[in-house]
Each structure stands twice: as C-alpha cells, then as structure tokens.
Amino acid sequence: MPEPLLDVRAIDAFYGDFQALFGVSLTVNVGEVAAVIGANGAGKSTLLKTIAGMMTPRHGNILFNGEAIGGAAAFDVLKLGIALVPEGRRLFPSLTVEENLLIGGQSRRPGPWTLDRVYQLFPVLAERRRLPAPALSGGQQQMCAIARALMANPRLLLCDEISLGLAPIVVRDIYAQLPAIVAEGLSLIVVEQDIAQALKAAARVYCLQEGRVALQGPARELTRERIAAAYFGV
C-alpha cells in the first residue's frame, strides 16, 4: 500500500452556520487521477477550496505528503505543491495571458513546467500571449487557467469544473491534454458535473451528495445505476 499523497480525513466545513461538508474523506495517491462528482451544491467546490486553503475545515485533518495542512493559508498550501484551477477560471482580467502565467509561476517551485512547456501544451496561448486575458475565448481561458496553475509546478492539481460553459469539442480537447500533465508525475483531482467525462479521465471516483460521500470506488467498477442512485439520492 503506497503512502497517499493527499489524505483527507473526515473533514467538516462550514459557511457561517451552514454546514457544507460532513465528515468527507478522500485519498489520492502519487500519479493518480481522482474525480469528484455530484449535483449542484453537493459540496464539490467546497471540498477543493478546503484542500487548497481557501477555507478552514472545522473538524478533521488534511494530510499532504504526511504533513497536516488543514487551516494553512492558500499561499502556503501552494508552496507545498497544491494548485487549484478555480471554478469559472478567474483569470486576472487586467493582466495579459503571459502575465497570468507568470503570476502562476512566481512561487518559483522547481519542476518541469515553464512558460515554454505550457506553451507547448497549449500552443494557442503562445500565439495570444500579449493579449489581455479577457480577449481569449472560453476554452482558451480555461487552458490559460490550467497553464497558470501548472506554472506553480504542483504535485497535486485540483481542477474545478473545467468543462463548465464550454462546447463539448473544446472540453474534449482540454481533457485530451490531461494524460500529458499526469505523465509529468502530477496527481489530479477533477471536479465534474459531466459524469462520463469524469469516469473516462479518473481511476477513482467519489460521488458527493449533500456534503457527504455517497459513493466511492474505482471508476471501472461503478455502474450507471449505482452512480445515479448516489448522485440523486434515490
């Protein structure tokens, strides 16, 4: 049994008095892709935000590489090697494409990802490096957001709904690049509403329902019926 890279142990997370996560546990091994699926409001984004240090879990632990990181600030979590591609991309609008990437790389973590490498991965970004980020199409903005997170040379990349609002063909293009990213030794958590996409990309799937893990297991062992039951709670 390999030591997991990320070990989330029974965390509870709150927005004020509203509890969004109830004892959620999840593990990701080195080089593994895990998918988190679930309906709107199931707590998927909250889970990623909590791992990335944007929220503090009220109970439970988050171990990254054996080190407790629950409650650490986002900029410290990034320096340890966890980068988040936030929901809705959230590029810096007053920065150019290249400046967005350079902000991602300013933590100076050593690793394979450089400007040249991310431009190889997404050549269209190289063509448009001098444009302001809002001038990109939705799919290009998503590529830029992924590339920006890669620039930090994370060991674990968290992708929140990277297919949201994009044409299916663009989603396919972006997902086609994930194996190249994982090949560099990264681990990945993708949060998706598009279940088929998630099952194809991931080795392990967690289904959240109303803040609890309703179902988990290797992607190939989960049937449509079991996922439907866990997804909708019927």
Place this chain on the structure above:
Amino acid sequence: MQWFNLILQGVLIGGLYAMFAAGLSLIFGVMRLVNIAHGDLIVLAAYVALMVTQTLGIDPLTSLLLVVPIMAILGYALQRGLLNFTLGQDLLPPLLVTFGLSIIIQNGLLEWFTADSRKLQAGAIEIQAFQALPDVWVGVLPLIQFAVAVTVIAGLQALFYYTPLGRAFRATSDDQAVAQLMGLDTRHVFAMAMALSLAVVAIAGVFLAVRANFDPSIGPARLIFGFEAVIIGGLGNMWGTLIGGIVLGVSQAIGAQIDPGWQVLAGHIVFLIILGLRPQGLFPKVSG
C-alpha cells in the same frame, strides 16, 4: 507673457500635487483603501526630513536618501501592524482607522515639535532661476521638483507594468482570493504597496517643506489637493494623476492672479466643475 509665466508656475507646482496624489492613488488601486492620513504622513515626512537635516547637517535633497527608506519601512510596518486588519468587504473600517491615525499624527507632531512653522533650508538653490525665454524666468527648484515628479510617475508606471512586483499589485487588485491561490501573500503585497506609497510621500514631503513653511496642521489640505488631482486625472491612471495635478496647479495660479484670496478656491471650483461634467475624471482607467 505674464500669463505664460503664470501657467508655467502652475504646471511646475502641479508636479508636487501629482506626487501628493500618486501614493494615494496607488494604495486605493491595489487595496481599495482610502488613506485619510495621507496628508499627515506627508507632513510627518517633512518633520523626519527636518530632524535628519538638522542632526546630520545635510541639505534637504540629500536627506531624501534617508527619509525615503525611513518612510517606506514605516509604511510597511503600518500596513502589516495595523491597516491589514481593517481590510475586508467593508470600506468603512480603513476609513475610520486612517482618520484616527490622522488625528494621532497631527497631535503627536504638535506635542513633539510644537505648532511653530518650520521650513527646510536648501540654500542658494532656493532662489536660483534662469531665463528660459525672453521675459520667462524659471526657478531651478520648481523645475527640479517637476522633473522629479515626472520621474516618480514614470517610475511607478514602469514598476506597475514591467516588474514582478507590479504584476503582483495588479493581480491582487483584480482578485485577492485567486492571488493567494497563486502563492501571493496579500498581506505582504499590500505592505509593499504602502511602503511604495510612503516612499513617494517622503519625496513629496521634502519638496513641500523646502518650498514653503509647514506646521503640524497642514496635512488635511494636502490630502484634499491629492484627492482632487486623482479625481481630475481619473482613478487608476498614473499619467492622468500628473495631468490632474497640473490642472489643479494651473487653476490655483490663475485664481491667485485674479485675486490672491482665490488661489485655493479656484482649484476647488475647477475640481467641482470637472467632477460635475466628467465624474470619471479626464483619463479614467478602472471603473468602480
């Protein structure tokens, strides 16, 4: 020719107003903090320069080598130790805290230095002038002051758009939460912005103190000039701030020519007219 001279003097003093304004504009742009104590910090810088020049026996312009870093460090500490705790969704806490800071600085200076008027002595350079055109005389010191102002504005502009620190400022201004996700410690970024702001304040304070008398009570009026220059020029645009300062300086010069009592009033009137006709300023960059 008299009018040309007048406008020229107005332009040159406008550089000083632009320096009052630049630091104000910088921190509002980066962290949406309206620093009510800004004018008093300018006066504080003048007193720091007074102490440095008297203690070391150096001239005011040389004292900048010490006053600028002293004020920058003070700015960093002020932000980390106090102002960072006031920032959040609500604009009111930083407003109230800097208002309190303004009162503390004024009264602290009054206790320490008394209400006497002071002035920094720059020596012969203060009265040197040269004839630029027939009938047009330009003072050396105002010219230096204007050149420094242009250099400061150009430097800030370059720093904002061509350095990693400037990139961090703009990213943090766009989206604080994501800036933190990208590894930027916003508490540090804000403190660097305040340090830079007070470095500019130090330069403005020294020129203010060489040009005219100062005492602990004159800060708020400098704050108003700074605000007016920022608003006239348009928020978030450094070159616009320089133009704003010049518009204010020229208005005051013309007002003073009409009636000596009208100097400050004319500046305020022009400001109000521009605010009425073009609330976003002459050269707006950011909205909201």
